[in-house]
């Protein structure tokens with residue numbers, strides 16, 4: 187199987203790639219250049235060798251986009267270009283990777299991207315689920331649970347960009363597409379892959395899942411579906427598809443032996459633009475030097491960013507991790523600046539600080555929290571490909587990347603992933 191995944195943000199891409207690689211399938215993450223003025227589609231020509239592992243081997247390639255909250259037209263264009271790249275490279279199954287908390291707005295972009303991929307692949311519809319039990323996301327009767335509580339009662343209720351106020355993924359998706367949306371309930375999953383495959387209709391099928399075993403049933407149903415489908419979901423279904431591919435080929439690549447190139451430590455920087463509960467806990471538990479990025483200060487004080495650059499440059503030991511995090515108070519900045527401008531100011535400043543640290547101060551290791559934030563940072567650093575290594579926590583792998591002439595280690599962490607000690611412990615297993 188050649189699994190060609192399109193992820194709507196870069197931490198989602200790393201989440202999927204880290205788990206799929208750990209399941210034993212060779213995996214690459216590609217980051218197309220962001221759209222340039224007059225050229226709305228991402229440039230992808232520079233990506234040769236899209237699938238790792240040789241021409242006949244089973245493999246996975248994940249294209250990391252930054253389209254979760256982009257205008258619908260742009261999101262569809264970029265996802266279509268990415269899917270075309272994957273199909274041209276020989277993908278046998280397309281995978282739409284969205285967030286395990288179904289992050290989106292009523293306009294999209296999960297539904298519009300799903301419709302576009304189905305049309306491009308000549309498929310009947312999408313089949314999948316956001317459920318990712320390894321991240322404590324489950325789906326029952328079409329209701330998505332995060333850490334055991336319905337989505338709309340979880341901290342995702344107050345996400346700065348995609349507040350999730352409904353827990354029914356069936357309703358959420360139906361609001362974003364004209365195609366039919368149907369549910370395969372958990373009881374049908376218990377009866378096995380043939381039952382699930384026979385329940386797949388035209389349009390988008392969401393399947394309940396509580397366990398990895400349920401995901402294996404869904405993967406088997408996708409692979410035996412009577413008509414071509416696009417697979418879709420959080421990282422859970424993708425990982426189950428990887429397990430199925432490895433079992434079928436008998437070829438398991440051991441990620442612990444596929445060493446990443448070693449990156450000598452010359453500086454360690456944590457950039458946290460995520461306001462998610464896990465990132466807040468990690469920030470609270472971090473005992474080292476820290477600085478706060480206040481969007482209101484960035485909007486009104488030209489020197490605010492320079493002061494942070496100066497503080498970084500003045501550090502006595504760059505190898506001691508330093509944290510620059512967005513202010514915890516979201517509502518005030520959004521009321522005064524608007525959500526989009528506040529986010530753009532923070533993302534822009536963190537991206538500038540990443541470039542300053544890497545290219546002016548020679549920093550080697552960056553840990554970035556948050557998908558939007560990571561997308562802004564990798565775009566500013568001109569990162570085009572990630573070599574994915576071992577996971578620090580489920581869905582959180584270290585990676586090695588090239589930025590200009592520099593080889594750097596990057597850990598791009600989904601906002602809600604990792605335990606409280608991650609900002610301190612992650613360095614111990616860094617490449």
Ligand SMILES: Nc1ncnc2c1ncn2[C@@H]1O[C@H](COP(=O)(O)OP(=O)(O)OP(=O)(O)O)[C@@H](O)[C@H]1O
Nearest residue numbers: 346460462512516528529532556557558559600601
């Ligand atoms: N204090 C704040 N005020 C306004 N916006 C903020 C504030 N802190 C963070 N943000 C914005 O909120 C957004 C958080 O999204 P991001 O994707 O980076 O994190 P996340 O949603 O927690 O992570 P993930 O998408 O990986 O789950 C960013 O655009 C960031 O700039």
Ligand SMILES: O=C(O)[C@@H](O)C(=O)CO
Nearest residue numbers: 198201285286420557600
């Ligand atoms: O699925 C998830 O929760 C993550 O991979 C993600 O998409 C974070 O942005």
